[in-house]
Amino acid sequence: MVQFLIGFWCGCAASILVGSIAFSGKIKQYKEERGAESKKDVKPERTEHCPNGTSVLLVDDSKLSRTVMREILARHELDIFEAGSGAESLRLVKEHSFDLIFIDQHMPGMNGDETLQYLRERGGVSVDVPVVAVGSTVRKEHEEAYRGKGYAACLGKPLQENRFNEILARLLPKEEKDEQPADFSYRKGLTNFDGNEEVYRETLVLFADLWEERKEQLRQFLEEENMPEYAILIHAIKGDARTLGAEGLGELAYAQELQAKAEDAEAVEKGFAKVMSEGDKTAKYFKQMYS
Amino acid sequence: MVKKRILAIDDSIIALKQLQNILEKKFEFAGATSGLAGLKRLDSEPFDLVLLDIEMPVMDGFATLTSIRQRERLKDLPIIILTGTRHKDKVIKGITSGVHGYVVKPADSELLISKIEAALGL
Numbered sequence A: 001m002v003q004f005l006i007g008f009w010c011g012c013a014a015s016i017l018v019g020s021i022a023f024s025g026k027i028k029q030y031k032e033e034r035g036a037e038s039k040k041d042v043k044p045e046r047t048e049h050c051p052n053g054t055s056v057l058l059v060d061d062s063k064l065s066r067t068v069m070r071e072i073l074a075r076h077e078l079d080i081f082e083a084g085s086g087a088e089s090l091r092l093v094k095e096h097s098f099d100l101i102f103i104d105q106h107m108p109g110m111n112g113d114e115t116l117q118y119l120r121e122r123g124g125v126s127v128d129v130p131v132v133a134v135g136s137t138v139r140k141e142h143e144e145a146y147r148g149k150g151y152a153a154c155l156g157k158p159l160q161e162n163r164f165n166e167i168l169a170r171l172l173p174k175e176e177k178d179e180q181p182a183d184f185s186y187r188k189g190l191t192n193f194d195g196n197e198e199v200y201r202e203t204l205v206l207f208a209d210l211w212e213e214r215k216e217q218l219r220q221f222l223e224e225e226n227m228p229e230y231a232i233l234i235h236a237i238k239g240d241a242r243t244l245g246a247e248g249l250g251e252l253a254y255a256q257e258l259q260a261k262a263e264d265a266e267a268v269e270k271g272f273a274k275v276m277s278e279g280d281k282t283a284k285y286f287k288q289m290y291s
Numbered sequence B: 001m002v003k004k005r006i007l008a009i010d011d012s013i014i015a016l017k018q019l020q021n022i023l024e025k026k027f028e029f030a031g032a033t034s035g036l037a038g039l040k041r042l043d044s045e046p047f048d049l050v051l052l053d054i055e056m057p058v059m060d061g062f063a064t065l066t067s068i069r070q071r072e073r074l075k076d077l078p079i080i081i082l083t084g085t086r087h088k089d090k091v092i093k094g095i096t097s098g099v100h101g102y103v104v105k106p107a108d109s110e111l112l113i114s115k116i117e118a119a120l121g122l
Helices: A023-033 A063-073 A086-095 A112-121 A140-148 A161-171 A186-191 A197-223 A227-243 A247-261 A265-290 B013-023 B035-044 B061-070 B088-096 B109-120
Strands: A055-059 A079-083 A100-104 A131-135 A153-156 B005-009 B028-032 B049-053 B079-083 B101-104
Touching: A055 A063, A055 A086, A063 A079, A079 A086, A086 A100, A086 A112, A100 A112, A112 A131, A140 A153, A153 A161, A186 A197, A197 A227, A197 A265, A197 B013, A227 A247, A227 A265, A227 B013, A247 A265, B005 B013, B005 B035, B013 B028, B013 B109, B028 B035, B035 B049, B035 B061, B049 B061, B049 B109, B061 B079, B061 B088, B079 B088, B079 B109, B088 B101, B101 B109
Parallel strands: A055 A079, A055 A100, A100 A131, A131 A153, B005 B028, B005 B049, B049 B079, B079 B101
Antiparallel strands: none
16 A cells, blocks of 8 residues: 555644655755745656646645645646745735645634635636645545535545545646547536536546447438437437536537438538547547546 | 335436436436336336436437326326427427426436426425
8 A cells, every 4th residue: 555644734743655755854855945935836856747837826824734735746747836824825816827726724814715715706716726625624525515615626634645636637737738628617517416526427437438339320320311310319419518517519519409400411411520529539538537 | 204216218328327316315216218118117117207308219208208198007197308408399398298397408406306396296
């Protein structure tokens, strides 16, 4: 079992191991090197899968906690900023735009929820920027409740490697941005599954698994100019795409459905390549991201 | 209390999976991927309500609805149709064909559950 013990989160001193890396020395080094509370990290050790310039903000009153988090994030090519309080985070969001924000729930002054509200309302942080609630009393099973408060995910302390990586994989922007399905919203799709991520992800993969067969059927119906059957299948694809939050594919499929219902095989043929290409991209993305 | 049994008939297994996720906490859920498969289940098992997709291959929702109503045992079975957002004509046809309501897909969980409960008199 991979050692991933981060016992510092609550301020208790212990040896910290991530993989085989001893953290205690590193933390000491960080403490010596870093004076100011917030600063930009410009180093990444190696590139993982984020586009250049991806920025993450860590809001936590514990410098040690921020340092531990920073170390874990080091394997991603990220610009990492730190704030020691909600007020300080507000200043940072006014100066920089962030792709992901972690907020500790238990801070003196403004707590996590107040900080989130502050950042959204006064800092202009868009609802599209995912924010993760972090805290020693936070559990994965609280995620639905945190979602209701506007967070994209929640993360307990001490950190668990799998959970942490799962959240990063889900929320960090991906390098192949142009390969993402058009107008795909994970959060919107998840809403249709009442926030049940396990079932939602299974269903995303199921869509991908069904795609090749459906594509072949559509091709066959088009060749036969069987527009009624084409309309029924593309209707189902449209519904599935929308259910899963893939609005781009849903709209293309809807246009095809209307053409097929009007028995306009020529128009269907004209738009066929586009909808197939979007379907390919969507299926590939779902498979890669959620398998 | 014994859970009410709901049969969803929809040619998309993705739609069925979504419905199952929404409904299985409160109801006993079963799915069928065609009108014919749905009728077979209705003939062999008791259900309290049917959720019926309209646009399905071979036997569409209206044909399935007609077949259900032709069965004496099922003539009063509550049926809610599932339809796309832009299919007003289908909704009107459904309502005039004796269904108990309609839900726009993708189904909103609270709305769907409230409509089911209303149809079941819960």
